[in-house]
Amino acid sequence: MKYIYALRKQLERVPLQCPVCGETSDSIKSYSLPDVTFMFVAYSWGYEHHVACAKCMRRTILVTGFDGLLSANVVWPIFYLPRLSVHLVRTFVKGHSEDIINDLHMKLLEEDGTDTNQ
C-alpha cells in the first residue's frame, strides 16, 4: 500500500505533453465542464470533457463560461458559476488531475505486467 502511495505521488509530477498546446507540463488537468442551453421553452443539459495543461484549461474554462453566458443565460449562475469557479481554482494546484494519474498508473501496470495490489 505504501508503495502505491509513493508511486502515485511520483506520477503526480511526471511531465506530460498538453494535448492542446503541445507544451510539456507537470499539471495536466482533466475536467468535465457544463454544456447547457436554456431557451425557456426547451433546454439541453450535459457536460463536455476537457484535458489540457493548467494554462490551457484556464482559457478553456473562461471560454466555456463566456459561451455559457449566451447559451444558458438566466440559469448560468446555477449550472456554470459554482462548477467553473471550483475548476478554475483547482487549475492553480500543482500536479495532474486524479484520472490522469490513474491512467498513468494503469499504463505502468500494463507495461510492467505486475500487479502492485498484491
Ligand SMILES: [Zn+2]
Ligand atoms: Zn496547454
